[in-house]
Amino acid sequence: MTPVYIAESELDAQLVQDLLLGSGITAHIFGPNVAGAIPEVPATGLIRVVVEDSEADLARALIQHLESSPAADEDDAGFLLDSQSL
Incomplete structure (x- = not known):
């Protein structure tokens, strides 16, 4: 599994x-309460979205597209993706 x-x-x-x-990509959330529960995902204290290794590049591209879309700038849902992508 790869954090994206x-x-x-x-x-x-x-x-x-x-x-x-x-988008058809299997994704899991690992945070401080569950980090390290799976050996492939080390405990860090961060909230991370992880995907299968083979889907990581596509997942990163989708996230980058979301972060750069004009709708994200409007913040009409009170949400901006200003976190760091891996």
């Missing part, structure tokens, strides 16, 4: 996970 997004909140992580799931 580090979120500032669980809501940010959930929105990114929903984007990826809606």
Whole structure:
């Protein structure tokens, strides 16, 4: 599994996970409460969205597109993806 997004909140992580799931990419959220539960995902204390290794490049491209879309600048949902992408 490969981390593709580090979120500032669980809501940010959930929105990114929903984007990826809606695009057919299996995505999981690992945060401080579950980090390290799976050996492939080390404990860091961060909220991360992870995907299968083979889907990481596509997932990053989708996240980058979301972050650069004009709708993200409007912040009409009170949400901006200003977290760092991996």
